[in-house]
Every structure is written in C-alpha cells, then in structure tokens.
Amino acid sequence: MKFRNSLLTYCGYASTTEANAGSKVRAGLLSLQSGSSAGLLFLLTLLGLSSCRQDMHDQPRYEAFEGSSFFADGRSVRPSIAGTIARGHLNEDKHLHTGRIGSELADSYPFAIDHAVLERGRQRYSIFCTPCHGEAGFGDGMIVERGFRRPPSLHEQRLREAPPGYIFDVITNGFGVMYDYADRIAPKDRWAIAAYIEALQLSQYADLNDAPADWRTRLNTQQETGMGVSK
Amino acid sequence: MTQIFHHSFNTISRVSIFGAVFMAATLAWVGDRIHRSPYMTQADVVRAQPVPFSHKHHVQGLGLDCRYCHTTVEESAFAGIPPTKTCMTCHSQLFSDADILAPVRESYQSDRSLEWTRVHDLPDFAYFDHSVHLAKGIGCVSCHGRVDEMPLMWRENSLNMDWCLDCHRDPGAHVRPKERVFDMDWFPAERRDDLVEEYEIESLTSCSTCHR
Numbered sequence: 013m014k015f016r017n018s019l020l021t022y023c024g025y026a027s028t029t030e031a032n033a034g035s036k037v038r039a040g041l042l043s044l045q046s047g048s049s050a051g052l053l054f055l056l057t058l059l060g061l062s063s064c065r066q067d068m069h070d071q072p073r074y075e076a077f078e079g080s081s082f083f084a085d086g087r088s089v090r091p092s093i094a095g096t097i098a099r100g101h102l103n104e105d106k107h108l109h110t111g112r113i114g115s116e117l118a119d120s121y122p123f124a125i126d127h128a129v130l131e132r133g134r135q136r137y138s139i140f141c142t143p144c145h146g147e148a149g150f151g152d153g154m155i156v157e158r159g160f161r162r163p164p165s166l167h168e169q170r171l172r173e174a175p176p177g178y179i180f181d182v183i184t185n186g187f188g189v190m191y192d193y194a195d196r197i198a199p200k201d202r203w204a205i206a207a208y209i210e211a212l213q214l215s216q217y218a219d220l221n222d223a224p225a226d227w228r229t230r231l232n233t234q235q236e237t238g239m240g241v242s243k
Numbered sequence: 244m245t246q247i248f249h250h251s252f253n254t255i256s257r258v259s260i261f262g263a264v265f266m267a268a269t270l271a272w273v274g275d276r277i278h279r280s281p282y283m284t285q286a287d288v289v290r291a292q293p294v295p296f297s298h299k300h301h302v303q304g305l306g307l308d309c310r311y312c313h314t315t316v317e318e319s320a321f322a323g324i325p326p327t328k329t330c331m332t333c334h335s336q337l338f339s340d341a342d343i344l345a346p347v348r349e350s351y352q353s354d355r356s357l358e359w360t361r362v363h364d365l366p367d368f369a370y371f372d373h374s375v376h377l378a379k380g381i382g383c384v385s386c387h388g389r390v391d392e393m394p395l396m397w398r399e400n401s402l403n404m405d406w407c408l409d410c411h412r413d414p415g416a417h418v419r420p421k422e423r424v425f426d427m428d429w430f431p432a433e434r435r436d437d438l439v440e441e442y443e444i445e446s447l448t449s450c451s452t453c454h455r
Contacts, residue, residue, distance in 0.1 A: 068367065139310045189336060191328065
C-alpha cells in the first residue's frame with residue numbers, strides 16, 4: 013500500500029510539474045533567453061511521466077489467496093469472526109450436516125438416493141478415497157502401497173453393519189491417522205459417498221437373485237461365455 | 244555545373260525507399276517475435292517453489308486426481324491451491340521426517356501458509372473462469388499441457404490474448420467429452436463439432452467477454 017501511495021503521489025506530482033512546465037514552455041517561447049532551460053525541463057518531465065503509469069496489470073486489489081503484508085498472518089483471506097453465519101449456511105438440518113439424528117448416528121439418508129446420487133458418489137469416492145481405500149474398498153490403494161497405514165477393508169462385517177451416518181461421521185471428523193475431509197467434500201457429497209460405499213459393500217455379497225430380472229439374463233450369458241462382469 | 248550525386252544514386256534511392264518498408268516490417272516482426280518469445284511471456288520457464296512439489300510424482304506416479312488438491316476448479320473461477328493440511332493427509336505418515344518436507348511441517352504446525360510462486364497469472368484487466376471451461380468440455384491439458392509430466396511447474400502456453408482467441412474462434416478443435424476433462428493423456432482423434440452442438444458452445448469473441 014505504501015508503495016502504491018507514493019507512486020500515486022509521484023504521479024500527481026509529475027502531472028502538476030507538467031502543467032507548470034507547459035506554461036514555462038510557452039513563456040520560454042516568448043522570452044528566448046529561458047527557452048533552452050524550459051525545454052530541457054519539459055523533456056525531463058516527459059521522461060519522468062513515461063515511467064509513471066497506473067499499473068493495470070496488477071491493480072490494487074487482492075486476487076484469490078494472494079499474500080498480504082498488512083495482516084499479521086500474511087493472508088488476504090480473512091477468517092470469519094466466531095459466531096458469524098454466512099448466508100445460506102445456517103445448517104439447520106442437523107441430519108444433513110452432522111450425520112446424526114438426536115445424538116444417534118443416522119441410519120437413514122437425509123435425501124432420496126437415486127442413480128445420479130450414486131454416480132456422484134462413485135466419482136467423489138474415486139477422487140478422495142481410492143488413493144488409500146482402493147477402487148473396490150479393500151484398503152489396497154496406491155498410497156498404502158507406498159507405506160501409508162493400511163485402512164481396514166470396507167467389506168468388514170463391522171463396517172457393513174455400520175449405519176450411513178457412521179461413514180458420514182468418519183469423512184467429517186476423520187478417524188485415527190485418517191484426516192478429516194470436511195473442508196474438501198460438501199455434506200451432500202459425503203452422503204453420496206456413503207451411499208456409494210453401501211452399494212460397493214452390497215456388490216461383494218450380492219446374489220444373482222438380487223439383480224433385476226433383465227440384468228440376471230445378461231449376467232448369466234456373460235458367465236456362460238466366460239466373460240467377466242463389467243459395469 | 245557538375246552533378247553532386249553520381250548517376251547510380253537514382254537506383255540507390257529507389258531501392259532504399261522501397262527497402263525502408265521492408266526494414267520497418269522486419270523490425271516490427273522481430274519486435275513481435277520478441278514480445279511473444281518465451282523470454283517475454285515467461286512460458287516454459289520453470290519456477291522455483293518453497294517445496295519442490297512434483298506433479299509428475301503425485302499425478303502420474305500416484306494417480307491422484309487434480310480435484311484431490313484443486314478442489315474448487317469445477318465450481319469457481321479460481322482453481323484453488325491446496326492448503327498445507329492437504330499435503331499432511333499423506334505426509335503426516337509418508338516421508339514424515341524428510342528434510343525436503345520440513346517447510347510443509349513447519350507451515351502446518353505454525354499455521355502460516357506456504358508461499359507458492361504463481362506460475363499462471365493473467366493481468367488484472369482480463370477475466371478468466373475455470374468452471375465454465377470445464378463445464379463446456381475443455382480439458383486441463385488443453386491449456387496447461389502435460390502437467391503429469393512436470394517435475395516442477397512451468398507454463399505451457401503464453402496466455403496471450405491471441406492464444407485465448409484461437410480457441411474461442413474455433414472451439415470445435417479443442418473440445419472433448421466432459422468425462423475426459425481431467426485426463427492428461429487422452430486426446431480427441433478428430434474435430435468434435437458434434438460436442439460443440441451438444442454442449443451448446445458459443446464462439447465468444449466480443450471484448451467484454453474477457454475485459455469486464
């Protein structure tokens with residue numbers, strides 16, 4: 013800021029001297045004696061002005077995440093004051109935002125789960141969870157191969173019996189060495205992931221009879237021709 | 244009276260008048276080349292960073308999705324630079340006492356942000372928005388190049404106005420299916436004018452699109 017202010021005052025200063033210089037030049041043209049010195053002054057002022065521009069490339073405003081020398085923590089992004097609630101973030105729906113009904117982990121979803129939600133869940137799961145939990149949830153992700161602690165398989169009896177609110181809770185608050193993902197995954201997406209994990213769990217223990225009739229014949233023919241079941 | 248100039252000066256003067264046009268043009272061309280050279284646009288210049296973070300290792304090596312770190316790229320103008328906590332989801336366990344990661348741990352403990360050096364930075368008078376480009380099927384790789392092969396980040400394209408306009412005039416040559424937007428090594432085999440229609444892509448070239 014300081015630098016900018018001085019730059020602006022410099023610009024202001026330069027333009028007033030230019031005005032003076034202008035009148036001096038006119039005066040100089042009349043009286044030939046002072047002509048050369050006024051001309052020199054005029055040229056010097058022009059030179060000064062050429063280095064004086066309001067820099068439109070870097071305007072005096074903060075861009076997202078830009079550092080700041082003004083605030084003590086060096087950030088231009090200011091934390092909201094404790095107790096403030098942003099518009100639309102009242103989070104009245106406790107089921108949706110905490111994964112609990114009363115003090116119990118919710119055993120149901122706060123909104124209807126359809127195909128689109130499951131697709132969204134699959135996508136978010138593969139972005140945020142596969143690195144450790146693996147594509148199918150067995151805990152064999154790439155990061156685990158590099159030495160991260162191996163998470164339990166999501167197909168364990170205990171986790172198969174856990175309510176969806178539990179998965180929501182682990183994503184929101186973390187678990188053991190697993191950090192929380194609350195700042196990166198919106199509540200709705202956390203539920204979508206929970207629903208997708210439920211689908212994953214189902215997939216490992218599903219019987220042919222669980223599949224809808226039209227799929228059953230397709231799966232049967234695939235089995236006969238020795239082809240793997242594709243998604 | 245003797246002639247001051249030799250007879251040949253007739254030709255020389257004609258040639259030099261004619262030549263001056265070329266001289267001016269050449270100068271302009273050289274100036275333009277310099278202006279667009281990597282030296283001026285800083286494209287291809289590898290930036291030093293406080294921590295030598297490698298997209299090659301994390302994206303190609305580990306298969307991480309861009310959105311694991313650049314979380315807001317789909318919804319907002321700004322792609323987002325990951326907070327230190329994101330690094331710590333893994334590095335609290337992996338390489339947890341490597342010297343190379345000391346600044347990351349230091350930043351996490353002291354709650355002071357890591358100060359990454361910006362690689363892409365449009366002038367403030369130009370407006371850019373990531374979300375619309377992704378929603379209309381433009382892949383990261385079309386603008387940022389093979390990020391998954393960059394040990395340290397550099398800028399692949401000039402980000403000059405004519406570069407933006409090349410695509411805005413003819414989006415069909417660059418558009419890809421939406422599910423391929425984050426793929427680094429997939430390229431459409433041919434023009435996808437069908438997608439231009441499907442995604443209702445307009446050719447936005449009016450000045451106020453980007454200068455608002």
